[in-house]
Amino acid sequence: MKKSAIRELSLVRKGCILGVGMLVSSAASANDDLMSSARQIFKSIPSVTPEVKDNPVTREKVELGKILFFDPRLSASGVISCNTCHNLGAGGVDSGPTSVGHGWQLGPRRAPTVYNAVFNVAQFWDGRAADLKSQAKGPVQASVEMNTTPDRLLSTLNSMTDYVVMFKKAFPGEATSVTFDNFAKAIEAFEATLITPAAPFDRYLEGDTHALDDQQKAGLVLFMERGCSSCHNGINVGGQDYFPFGAVERPAAPLLPAADKGRFAVTKAAGDEYVFRSAPLRNVALRAPYFHSGQVWSLKQAVGVMSETQLGVKLSDKEENDIVSFLNSLTGQRPKIEYPILPTRTDATPRPALDK
Amino acid sequence: MKKSAIRELSLVRKGCILGVGMLVSSAASANDDLMSSARQIFKSIPSVTPEVKDNPVTREKVELGKILFFDPRLSASGVISCNTCHNLGAGGVDSGPTSVGHGWQLGPRRAPTVYNAVFNVAQFWDGRAADLKSQAKGPVQASVEMNTTPDRLLSTLNSMTDYVVMFKKAFPGEATSVTFDNFAKAIEAFEATLITPAAPFDRYLEGDTHALDDQQKAGLVLFMERGCSSCHNGINVGGQDYFPFGAVERPAAPLLPAADKGRFAVTKAAGDEYVFRSAPLRNVALRAPYFHSGQVWSLKQAVGVMSETQLGVKLSDKEENDIVSFLNSLTGQRPKIEYPILPTRTDATPRPALDK
Numbered sequence: 001m002k003k004s005a006i007r008e009l010s011l012v013r014k015g016c017i018l019g020v021g022m023l024v025s026s027a028a029s030a031n032d033d034l035m036s037s038a039r040q041i042f043k044s045i046p047s048v049t050p051e052v053k054d055n056p057v058t059r060e061k062v063e064l065g066k067i068l069f070f071d072p073r074l075s076a077s078g079v080i081s082c083n084t085c086h087n088l089g090a091g092g093v094d095s096g097p098t099s100v101g102h103g104w105q106l107g108p109r110r111a112p113t114v115y116n117a118v119f120n121v122a123q124f125w126d127g128r129a130a131d132l133k134s135q136a137k138g139p140v141q142a143s144v145e146m147n148t149t150p151d152r153l154l155s156t157l158n159s160m161t162d163y164v165v166m167f168k169k170a171f172p173g174e175a176t177s178v179t180f181d182n183f184a185k186a187i188e189a190f191e192a193t194l195i196t197p198a199a200p201f202d203r204y205l206e207g208d209t210h211a212l213d214d215q216q217k218a219g220l221v222l223f224m225e226r227g228c229s230s231c232h233n234g235i236n237v238g239g240q241d242y243f244p245f246g247a248v249e250r251p252a253a254p255l256l257p258a259a260d261k262g263r264f265a266v267t268k269a270a271g272d273e274y275v276f277r278s279a280p281l282r283n284v285a286l287r288a289p290y291f292h293s294g295q296v297w298s299l300k301q302a303v304g305v306m307s308e309t310q311l312g313v314k315l316s317d318k319e320e321n322d323i324v325s326f327l328n329s330l331t332g333q334r335p336k337i338e339y340p341i342l343p344t345r346t347d348a349t350p351r352p353a354l355d356k
Numbered sequence: 357m358k359k360s361a362i363r364e365l366s367l368v369r370k371g372c373i374l375g376v377g378m379l380v381s382s383a384a385s386a387n388d389d390l391m392s393s394a395r396q397i398f399k400s401i402p403s404v405t406p407e408v409k410d411n412p413v414t415r416e417k418v419e420l421g422k423i424l425f426f427d428p429r430l431s432a433s434g435v436i437s438c439n440t441c442h443n444l445g446a447g448g449v450d451s452g453p454t455s456v457g458h459g460w461q462l463g464p465r466r467a468p469t470v471y472n473a474v475f476n477v478a479q480f481w482d483g484r485a486a487d488l489k490s491q492a493k494g495p496v497q498a499s500v501e502m503n504t505t506p507d508r509l510l511s512t513l514n515s516m517t518d519y520v521v522m523f524k525k526a527f528p529g530e531a532t533s534v535t536f537d538n539f540a541k542a543i544e545a546f547e548a549t550l551i552t553p554a555a556p557f558d559r560y561l562e563g564d565t566h567a568l569d570d571q572q573k574a575g576l577v578l579f580m581e582r583g584c585s586s587c588h589n590g591i592n593v594g595g596q597d598y599f600p601f602g603a604v605e606r607p608a609a610p611l612l613p614a615a616d617k618g619r620f621a622v623t624k625a626a627g628d629e630y631v632f633r634s635a636p637l638r639n640v641a642l643r644a645p646y647f648h649s650g651q652v653w654s655l656k657q658a659v660g661v662m663s664e665t666q667l668g669v670k671l672s673d674k675e676e677n678d679i680v681s682f683l684n685s686l687t688g689q690r691p692k693i694e695y696p697i698l699p700t701r702t703d704a705t706p707r708p709a710l711d712k
Contacts, residue, residue, distance in 0.1 A: 070445055078451025079440070089426055089698040095434025095708045104460035106710070286700050289707075298703050337695040342445040344642050347654050351645075352451045354462070 031209050031217075038220060043235040044202040045282070045332055049193045050118055055133060057189045060170040065190025067166070067340045068183060073156055075146035077102055078352035082139070082187065085111040088337055091286030092117075092194065097294030102147035103356030108260060110294035115334065116282045118192045120239035125292045126263045127242060127277045132188035137180065150180040155350050157183070162343035196283055196332030201237075204329070212329055219326025222319055227311050231278040237330060239280030245291075246274060248312035251305060254295045262292075285328045300324050387565050387573075394576060399591040400558040401638070401688055405549045406474055411489060413545045416526040421546025423522070423696045424539060429512055431502035433458055434708035438495070438543070441467040444693055447642030448473075448550065453650030458503035459712030464616060466650035471690065472638045474548045476595035481648045482619045483598060483633045488544035493536065506536040511706050513539070518699035552639055552688030557593075560685070568685055575682025578675055583667050587634040593686060595636030601647075602630060604668035607661060610651045618648075641684045656680050 049057055068074065072081040085099040086092050092113035094100070099107040109125050117123065123135035139145040140153060157163045157178050167177040170186055201220075203211035212220065223229055232238035242263055245256055256274060263275040276292060289295060290302040303323050307313045315323070405413055424430065428437040441455045442448050448469035450456070455463040465481050473479065479491035495501040496509060513519045513534050523533040526542055557576075559567035568576065579585055588594040598619055601612055612630060619631040632648060645651060646658040659679050663669045671679070 072443070073451055077456060079456045084435070087428070087698075089696050091700075095429055095701075097708070100433060100435045100710065104710070104712075288701060297707065334697055339693040339695045340445050341690055342443075344447075345451075345644060351653065352453070354456065354460070356460075 034217060034221065035204065035207075035209060037224065039205055041224060041229050041233045042201070042205060042237060044205040045116060045119075045195055045197040045199070045235060047197045049195065052118065052133075052188060052192050053131060055185045055188055057192050058170065060166070061186045061189035062193055063190075064166045064170045065186035065188070066337070067163075067342060068187055069190055070340050071342050073342075073345065073349070073352075074140060074148065074153055075102065076148045076152065076353040077146075079354075080146050082114075082136075085139070085145070086114040088114070088194070088334070091115065091283045093287050096289040099145065101145040102143065103354075105144040105356070107142075107144050109292045110289065113280070113283065113287055114191050115194050115196050116236055116280060116332075117239075118188075118195065119234075119236045120277070120280055121241060122277065125276050126266050128266045132191050133181075133184040136184040136187040136191075152350055153183065154178060154180065155348075159346050159348035159350070160343035161346075193335060196334050199282070199332035200329040201326075202332065212326075215322055215325040216329045217326075219322035219324070220329075222315075222323050223326055226307065226313055226315070226319075228306070228323070231310070232281050236280035236282050238278040241278060242272070242275050243278050243310075244273075244275050245309070247310045249309045251291075251309045255291055255293050255305065257293055260292070281327060281330055283331050285324075285331050299327060303327070390573060390577060391560065391563075391565060393580065395561055397580060397585050397589045398557070398561060398593060400561040401472060401475075401551055401553040401555070401591060403553045405551065408474065408489075408544060408548050409487060411541045411544055413548050414526065416522070417542045417545035418549055419546075420522045420526045421542035421544070422693070423519075423698060424543055425546055426696050427698050429698075429701065429705070429708075430496060430504065430509055431458065432504045432508065432709040433502075435710075436502050438470075438492075441495070441501070442470040444470070444550070444690070447471065447639045449643050452645040455501065457501040458499065459710075461500040461712070463498075463500050465648045466645065469636070469639065469643055470547050471550050471552050472592055472636060472688075473595075474544075474551065475590075475592045476633070476636055477597060478633065481632050482622050484622045488547050489537075489540040492540040492543040492547075508706055509539065510534060510536065511704075515702050515704040515706070516699035517702075549691060552690050555638070555688035556685040557682075558688065568682070571678055571681040572685045573682075575678035575680070576685075578671075578679050579682055582663065582669055582671070582675075584662070584679070587666070588637050592636035592638050594634040594638075597634060598628070598631050599634050599666070600629075600631050601665070603666045605665045607647075607665045611647055611649050611661065613649055616648070637683060637686055639687050641680075641687050655683060659683070 051057065055061075069082040072079055072084070074081065080101060085094045085101075087094055092115035093111045096110055098109055099111045101107055112123075112125060118132060121127065123129040123132060124138070129135035129138060140148050141150070157167070164178055167182060167186075171177040171182050174182070200211045200216070223232075231241070231243050234240040245251060245262065250256065261273045263272040263277075264270075266272070279291075285299060288299060289297045290299070291305075296302045296305060300320050303320050304315060307315045407413065425438040428435055428440070430437065436457060441450045441457075443450055448471035449467045452466055454465055455467045457463055468479075468481060474488060477483065479485040479488060480494070485491035485494060496504050497506070513523070520534055523538060523542075527533040527538050530538070556567045556572070579588075587597065587599050590596040601607060601618065606612065617629045619628040619633075620626075622628070635647075641655060644655065645653045646655070647661075652658045652661060656676050659676050660671060663671045
């Protein structure tokens, strides 16, 4: 559906331009109108952990999930934890461009952030996992990432009493609490707490007109008028739907490697070639390099690439700066995380398997 | 000085056996005597950060040092931080056997723990660094570890304003605060806080006779009587001096690889072949696998190897269990550490260099 997707994009863009144009044309209430217009398109990050489908978020699950998230022994090598590629001290991503995994292999795509991932319509760049509990089962098994198996992972967890006790507390009343499903659910529960409220843009959406400065407001106007918000909208300023990368103009080959056809691998629909989930832009300023290929290191350059390839627009230098300034207002407050003490290995714990 | 070292060991051992033997022979005050004897040989971990030579430990240095410790971008690849091999969530070590570094290369030796390292006579298995500030300069440059250069490291730090500001606060009044020396000093200051007081054995040394159970006390008696404490003594129950590995009997080849001659590489003295700093045994139960080669995965087996190779003694199963029980009493309280938020990269930050 590439062509119809482009048509849709174009229509939404026109609507957006008209709508915002009308609003900001009224000089007296321009500020109020901009806020009102933004509120129709975006939503602020809540300050409390959201509910998760089919997985009530309890304190016990979150605590267990945190330990699992930081435990490198869940990888075959004993070297790689979830946090290796989704570094919570950074923007929930690694140093890029794509992730280094088992045996120093390079993964095919840039690590997506775990921060606010709970708000995305689905997980991974191609949306192949419906939710975070489904997502959590992927990287541990991927041969270029953590390279383990569910059996080995469960052996590791069962070898340490502290883990077994924590699973029992997190999943009470279950005959077998240490399961691959529950491992994934605990990680999902922890990841649901990884939200970053109180960004300047959140405070703006919540009514504080001074939370954005004039340049950021100019960037916000451009972001909506030029059509960026056609794909990047909602609570995560993206992450809500799928769109072709190169809707108007095909990006340079390094940015869009021919072999990675995106969502096509999931749906097998011809129209889904080079279609990806729109990138959620929360905390985007913390997350260079950009795009699924991780080949663009400057946010300003990324804005330029997007406007040309997706909108067919060449922005001026000032416009790019204004939009970058707005994007900087999307940086929220990362939660305080006490680095977890891991259960101690026992003689029954599988030893590291380093071979590629 | 291998032979004289063995003679010394033997003399110390005899003295120790006699001394302890006399003390514990008095039935009425056996407990008091054991405590008194232990106090002559060991010292408890303090509850406050110790002073560090030529590097006053300030809050600003500690906070900076913590961030540096956790920042993988200080490695060429952007993948490996100090914490990768000295995991503070484990015993300050990695999963073993030896460390995985740049390009998935295996280092030659097991990662030593950073916990309580400030109390060691010198750093590394062979004591080649006089202190932690000297040690901190090693792994970042080692090609099999973090594989960077001082220049690249300083470029990385200088590229991020937050780092520059933190260095200025940590090293006030210096014309250039972002230096390789100051990088190392900040890490040393943070590592000085990585002490683990309040182990059962500490509480015992501080006067609580019930802090050790009967089996642990029996293990303590054996530990002193059999001569373990000849090398493993002081505040770190080791880490205070150098001894030949294989003082009485040469360990099996995998445990003592012929190519690694230990302290000989530092001093070039023939008597220092296969001489190593005695392992500090604080938190040893958290730190399998054991020895510089990381080839022994069970603490009980490690005790057996030590008694045979260093003391020429074959312990009974019960004796090994008693000593392991005592060693378990050396597990202290690890500090609570808030996982740091890292400064955000800029366009000037060197990009990851993954090539081997």
